[in-house]
Amino acid sequence: MKTKQLTIPMFPLNMVLMPDxxxxxxxxxxxxxxxxxxxxxxxxxxxxxxxxKGQVQKYGCEVKINRILKTYENGAMDVLxxxxxxxxxxxxxxxxxxxxxxxxxxxxxxxxxxIVLSNLQDSIVHYFSTVQSKIVDYETVSQLSVFGVASxxxxxxxxxxxxxxxxxxxxxxxNLLNFIIHLIQTEQELQxxxxxx
Numbered sequence: 001m002k003t004k005q006l007t008i009p010m011f012p013l014n015m016v017l018m019p020d021x022x023x024x025x026x027x028x029x030x031x032x033x034x035x036x037x038x039x040x041x042x043x044x045x046x047x048x049x050x051x052x053k054g055q056v057q058k059y060g061c062e063v064k065i066n067r068i069l070k071t072y073e074n075g076a077m078d079v080l081x082x083x084x085x086x087x088x089x090x091x092x093x094x095x096x097x098x099x100x101x102x103x104x105x106x107x108x109x110x111x112x113x114x115i116v117l118s119n120l121q122d123s124i125v126h127y128f129s130t131v132q133s134k135i136v137d138y139e140t141v142s143q144l145s146v147f148g149v150a151s152x153x154x155x156x157x158x159x160x161x162x163x164x165x166x167x168x169x170x171x172x173x174x175n176l177l178n179f180i181i182h183l184i185q186t187e188q189e190l191q192x193x194x195x196x197x
Contacts, residue, residue: 005090008062009035009046010102016050016160017061017083018151019111024069028076031100036079038099039065047104049089050161058089059165062106085111086147086164109164113146117170123177124149131184146173153180 011032017023027036039046049060061083069078087106096103115121121141128136132152146169150160159176166172 005105005107007103007105009039009044009096009099010049010092010104011035011046012049012051012056012060012102014051014157015048016059016157016164017048017063017081018147018160019061019083019085019145020148021151022066022080022082025079025081026076027079028074031095033075033077034099035101036065036068036077040068045084047087047089047106049092049104050157052158052161056089056092057161057165059086059109059161060089060106061086061164062108085109111145111147113169115141115144115146115149115170117174120170120174120177123174123181127153127177127181130181146170149173150176153177 011025013025015023027033035046038044045062045064047060047062050057062085063081063083066080066082069080071077086109088109089104090107091105092102093104094102115124121138124141124144125136125138128134147164150163150173153176155163155176163169163172163176
C-alpha cells in the first residue's frame, strides 16, 4: 500500500540500501553535516535518492541514523545509517532555504511485498541451496520480502536501483535470480570441462 506523501531531508548518493541494510557514510560537506545534526536533534530520518551520472533519480531509500561512529578534527564524521523503507521521489529541491541541504516530497513504496510468484519461490530455494549452500523451505520463502531476498544477493548499486524502480519487483527479482543462477551454472560447467580435459 502506498501511503501519504511526506517531506524529508535529502542526501543524494550513488547508493541504494534495501530495508534493514546498514552502511557507514563519511560526511564532510557542511550541508550534510548540518543535515546529520538536524536529524539527530529531531530524531528524524532522511532520504538517499539514487544518483546516476550526476542526476538525481526517481527512487531511493529512507534511512535512520544508527549512531555516530567517529568525529574528525575537521568536523567530518563517520555515520552508521540503517535503511527503513523504499520511496518514490515526487519533488526534489536541491536547497531548502534557510537550510544548506535539499529536501524532497516522497511517497512510500510497498516495502514488505511478500514472495507470491511460485516460480520466484522455486528460484529462491534453488539459489540458496546451490549458490549459498543453505537449505531454505518454501514456508520460509513465502515469509520473505522481495527486498529482503535482494539484500542477500550482493547486487550492484545499479541492479538494486533497477529493482526498486521496477513496476513489478517480483518479476524483476525472478529475472535477476535466473540470470545469476545461469551464470553460476555456466561457470561450473566450464570448470568441470576444464578438469575433465
